[in-house]
Amino acid sequence: MTPSPITYTNPILPGFYPDPSITRAGDDFYLVCSSFEYFPGVPIFHSQDLIHWTQIGHVLDRVSQLDTRKSKSSGGIFAPTIRYHEGTFYMITTEIHGKGNFYVTATDPAGPWSDPIIIPYGGIDPSLMFDEDGKVYVTTQQGADYDSHAIQYEIDIATGAALSEPVVIWTGDGGPWTEGPHLYKINGMYYIMSASGGTAKEHREIIGRSSSPYGPFERLEQPILTHRGTDSPIQYLGHADLIEDRNGDWWAVFLGVRLVDSKYTVLGRETFLAPVTWNEDGWPMIDNNEDIVGVDMKVPRVPGQSPKPALSGRYDFEDDVLPFAMTFLRNPAEASWSLNERPGWLSLRGQSKGLSDIGQVAFIGRRQQHTSAEWSTLLDFNPTVDGEEAGLCARLDEHAHYEVGLVQKDGHRVIAAQLTIDGITRVEAEVPITAERIYLKIQAELTEYTLLFSLDGQEWNKLSTAAAYPLSPQAVKGNGFTGVLIGLYATGHGKVAEVPAHFDWFDYRS
Template structure:
């Protein structure tokens, strides 16, 4: 079976996708880790073209990321629809753990989180309603009727050093938003010694129950396995031929964390994560068709290529695609006549909430640029362009009192002395090669330095680009103005032809 996937339907920082359908509409949510707002929500009519409609956690009262480290925070949400209400479960790592939020409109507002008991990560919900209109996963398609109960599943660690985990389940009461009843252990992997069994999702298929999980960890050995049972609480037995999606090689690797959905025509599709090697983009959302053979899901290659949109943002408003690091208790920005960042004492790298706004890099090659209007008023004040994986790994091209400075953390990589007044700042990204440049507003670009930035290799998150300002530990009333921000994606190179 081929696992040669095409380009993602949601490129850039879009890991751990979960999807549901309501009538002709599909809704999808992905992980957001230490970035705010949390849990972006997308809408589509065809599973290929997606539009962001908001975030499930967009208020500070919903999400406290204080002290959150890189690749921690919000892990692996699941979205489901039942009886007119959307239920979204997730885990805040290094925090209160599992929680659920609800909404009648996926664009929001979503409720305040309600904590759910239990250990682990990667929670999911399953509404056992039996055959119906087909709101998505959780609906039956066989002759048996569900009993109307709802179930919460999650993964938990048994032995972290060995990567041993198991999938457990309890009943979920949707109106009360709590768990009840006994706990059931469903699955610990497709073979003895299986590592990192996680991302559980339950479905009714042919009158029985299908449990789909990831296995092997989120890197090169990532795969999808399946098990079946006659009763929702088990016992579950692995389907013949596991893994149903083996570890992938080729243009996309690390494929897994799959969630199934049925189309209005009765066809099956899956969203799943994957990685395009050779860049810092990290885990993205891909789409595949699914057919069935002897009760076993068969994943087909993706045939869609995402369009490469050029972005020009003049900051009439702040789009939901812009992310802050941690939970901002109050806005440190204003929009309307460009983006104005307030210089604050917080600095990137301090496990704080710096004056930083970034958005995902969506292709391996990109050109990012902005114009900066800013004059440092005191020592330590600086502002400019940011390329950020996390607060430990980033590159900053900043205007300071000493001129332009390119930094990797505290290390100065290059300097320049531009003319006074506004300055354009840019970076050309080609895989891991980052070439920083500057220009007068009406002048030609001048390259400053090229950095081979393999240290930006992601684990769970992805590289993002944007703007940053700081007063380096001192109070300040100064602001940095960015009238616009551009992201352009050059066409991919033509494949070489062997003669």
């Protein structure tokens, strides 16, 4: 009897989880993504079926590993690669305007991970390959735009020291931004795979092969993955990584976006999964404008079974650690947050920096993973100094964010709805209030956000509705690599707040 096909839904990691990389240890798969300015850095996930992923921690969870205190949005950590070799896990990545290229190690992927081991060469997107003869290669991007290419050199994996000079091994297909390179050895041949075309509508994945790790590489003329020039609801496909399961089946994880009106998405670049087929000429193929990668996928089999994670629900802050899905905006300032100051509540003490500033901001949030959803919280806050503020925020970056919160203004408290678009903040509504406890809510629909408050949690008052597009990376001047996070914030607007804001819970409903 032929087994029934397995169905699954893309993306496998919805929301701002770009630049996926994957490795396998026995029956277990582990996946990491870029985190940019957010801290802890590099979320790590576990699965046995490749479809359902549970976050087990972050790779970079202390300041000795990652310091993003001065990172601009879309700075910080770029494009990690994860590999497993002889009982040890390796994660290699780039800290822009910081350490540069480095890797960390762990015997347990849930951590702790080592302090960084710095490596000497390359621009961004480094990858590791452990060859059968014991050599370890770093393959990494270098150059910019049409001059982007991949260099490669051998390292001592114990120290990070280079054992050879870097050599240019891959110049791509003539398009800009040849990046995210990975070297594999498969059936005795070396394959070099990379993205090309930039991370928007021309994004694609290309591949070459050689009998030598340094090439020369024969390039397959066509991309092995792209949706450029199509009307598919999933676009920008690329930045892929390959993995073989225990059944001998091959898979690819890669980034893509689900555009609204073919124009924008507030969710950012998400992680997708597709099977890989090998053609008769020995090339791996995923989807070259063939409509293989879709939202609804059907495959003959998957390698195991994993529980389906809950993407929505309530965090009640009863534990002494934050849920893994919640993240800080940059490294938090000392004493800026606590789960113990008021047990059962999250306490945030506003810092001198606010949501429009670069620096240590009191903000804890989680990625928006649905275009239609709502987030709410109960805030207990008794400010006594003008400028002190706390509330609920939808954040893309320091130039684009919407918030509803309680503000001390001219000696009085107000509930305010504020919109920051293209770096300009305007107050949409203010309501005088005497209560210290208020309920706050942000509702998202496909094309807009609504900011609301309530005094009893039952009857809600709308303060403002704003378009979603200004919070999309497509609205960013220059490069916007992140997606929207919804979170809790506090600020003293120029100085540390005298009193903390307390949040009883944080609720996410899709």
